[in-house]
Amino acid sequence: MKIRKANIHEASFLSDLSFRSKAYWGYSDEFMEACRDDLTVSPEYIASSLVFVIENGGMIKGFMGLELENDRCLLKDLFIEPEAIGKGYGRALWKHMIEVAQDLGARTVTIHSDPNAENFYLYIGAKRIGEIESTVFQGRKLPLLEVEISKSS
Secondary structure, eight states, X not given: XXXXXXXXXXXXXXXXXXXXXXXXXXXXXXXXXXXXXXXXXXXXXXXXXXXXXXXXXXXXXXXXXXXXXXXXXXXXXXEEOGGGTTTTHHHHHHHHHHHHHHHHTOSEEEEEOOTTTHHHHHHHTOEEEEEXXXXXXXXXEEEEEEEEOOTTO
């Protein structure tokens, strides 16, 4: 496995990957179409944020996007190719995200989690701190999670 910074020319591929990854949870076609804009990765986002891909054998297996604001980070994206889920790519990206946050001097990383991904985040070290309203569906609540960053994380 190799983790590297995403390239802006990969934006379309990463958008498709995020769509496939979210669809893995069995959402309806209508739900997925409503989420398309939120799942779109733009070249500008890659250029302005900390977006990393994880590869194996030269093939992208997943990616994550991290945004820094003062001493806090937001894990904006963490998506894995459906056939690669459960094979350690998410854990490797999580570990890399912690290292990047440490290097940036962040104290916490916040996660607006898909309900289906919440158990992964809790298992890997995040804590639920509340809920946040979906940006796509009014009235739909999403798990709000956080991980504290320390020198020993």
